[in-house]
Amino acid sequence: MQSFLRLISTFFIFLSCVENTFAGITSTVIRSQWPSSDIPLDNEVFAVPKGHNAPQQVHITQGDYDGKAVIISWVTSDEPGSSEVQYGTTKGKYDNSAEGKSTSYTFYKYKSGYIHHCLLDGLEYDTKYYYKVGSGGSSREFWFQTPPTIDPDASHKFGIIGDLGQTYNSLSTLQHYMVSGAQAVLFLGDLSYADRYKYNDVGLRWDTWGRFIEQSAAFQPWIWSAGNHEIEYMPYMEEVDPFKSYLHRYPTPYLASKSTSPLWYAVRRASAHIIVLSSYSSFVKYTLQWMWLREEFKRVDREKTPWLIVLMHVPLYHSNNVHFMEGESMRAAFEKWFVRNRVDIVFAGHVHAYERSYRISNIQYNVSSGDRDPVPDKSAPLYITVGDGGNQEGLAGRFRDPQPDYSAFREASYGHSTLEIKNRTHAFYHWNRNNDGKKVATDSFILHNQYWVSNSRRRKLKKYSSKSIT
Numbered sequence: 001m002q003s004f005l006r007l008i009s010t011f012f013i014f015l016s017c018v019e020n021t022f023a024g025i026t027s028t029v030i031r032s033q034w035p036s037s038d039i040p041l042d043n044e045v046f047a048v049p050k051g052h053n054a055p056q057q058v059h060i061t062q063g064d065y066d067g068k069a070v071i072i073s074w075v076t077s078d079e080p081g082s083s084e085v086q087y088g089t090t091k092g093k094y095d096n097s098a099e100g101k102s103t104s105y106t107f108y109k110y111k112s113g114y115i116h117h118c119l120l121d122g123l124e125y126d127t128k129y130y131y132k133v134g135s136g137g138s139s140r141e142f143w144f145q146t147p148p149t150i151d152p153d154a155s156h157k158f159g160i161i162g163d164l165g166q167t168y169n170s171l172s173t174l175q176h177y178m179v180s181g182a183q184a185v186l187f188l189g190d191l192s193y194a195d196r197y198k199y200n201d202v203g204l205r206w207d208t209w210g211r212f213i214e215q216s217a218a219f220q221p222w223i224w225s226a227g228n229h230e231i232e233y234m235p236y237m238e239e240v241d242p243f244k245s246y247l248h249r250y251p252t253p254y255l256a257s258k259s260t261s262p263l264w265y266a267v268r269r270a271s272a273h274i275i276v277l278s279s280y281s282s283f284v285k286y287t288l289q290w291m292w293l294r295e296e297f298k299r300v301d302r303e304k305t306p307w308l309i310v311l312m313h314v315p316l317y318h319s320n321n322v323h324f325m326e327g328e329s330m331r332a333a334f335e336k337w338f339v340r341n342r343v344d345i346v347f348a349g350h351v352h353a354y355e356r357s358y359r360i361s362n363i364q365y366n367v368s369s370g371d372r373d374p375v376p377d378k379s380a381p382l383y384i385t386v387g388d389g390g391n392q393e394g395l396a397g398r399f400r401d402p403q404p405d406y407s408a409f410r411e412a413s414y415g416h417s418t419l420e421i422k423n424r425t426h427a428f429y430h431w432n433r434n435n436d437g438k439k440v441a442t443d444s445f446i447l448h449n450q451y452w453v454s455n456s457r458r459r460k461l462k463k464y465s466s467k468s469i470t
């Protein structure tokens, strides 16, 4: 009798675990406000700042593991100039300076400008810093805010953008993002789409993109991951060095997380631990990325950074006809770890639409088992595809029909997401379709932390079961 009651209670616990599954929504809305072509070169969003050798394409990213450093990057086009950054906590009063380095590269016959990267470290948390790059009359000034101290209850608002490109749709995404109030961008790969061009125009379109994003990226860190459009394998012009433009222009703090490659790394920010993976680098067992990730998961301390977020370019779960199943090999390699480590969200881009999964996993499947379908799994992450930044390739409008059980919401429109972490247990998530402006909740929900909430639930269950035994 007792075992029968246990069976019944297990059944009801299982039912409560599969809440909301089997009822995904395919939005009938498809919005594309502007044509999918790049903004012309003479548009003001690509304007070169005035003055001899004026710094352009200014952008920043987190410079260390814990958010007390930033890397400031910019380009000078006339001559090398200085790689120094002057900075301080009062506008116009720069008590500190740091010396960076400059680099350059060629791509076919294009010669890049002088690309400067300068690390500012030992910064105070939660502090506004003003900084100046360049010299004389053509110097330029910007500011950024450092994140709060690493703390499980530190609140922080992230923006999530993928596959941005440089069309009017991209501009719309960027403008909407900039009024969201978010403090750092988690970028999901495919930056400029410069590889859609040929010969010297590839380099030119990397430059225009750098000037395009400066309006946001000079003022807050964009945390980068690489996509297929960064590979730039172009043998017809003898360019075969993968990620050449990307690696020269967009540095990452990979050494701080003991990574051997700028393409995969991790940072901690406020109450979040963010792991960046490379879909286009080796990741099977015993490769460097695989071994690094195994170690990085050991470094995750949910007592300090309860929010565990993974970024990659190719989604492991989505149901669009475009790029369907491309993430399967990485899913086979890493999904078990995501579930075991109770990752909160896996964000990806690549597919030019929006889609969110339920908490599901397919880790019981192997080639000799028959259990091929993903199943509801409370320990699994949400898989969210935000590849809808607005690049020139347009929208991926054809979803698979019928909508698979694992797909919770999908819509082929441009937009971006925000994840507003409030404390260790709760965060607000919001996907914002471009045409709706910032106030319309297209896909939004309150997210419960996978570590703290499940721990407290486990404690309650334990309490309950010990009571029922006595």
Ligand SMILES: [Fe+2]
Residues within 6 Å of the ligand: 163, 190, 227, 228, 229, 313, 349, 350, 351
């Ligand atoms: Fe892509």
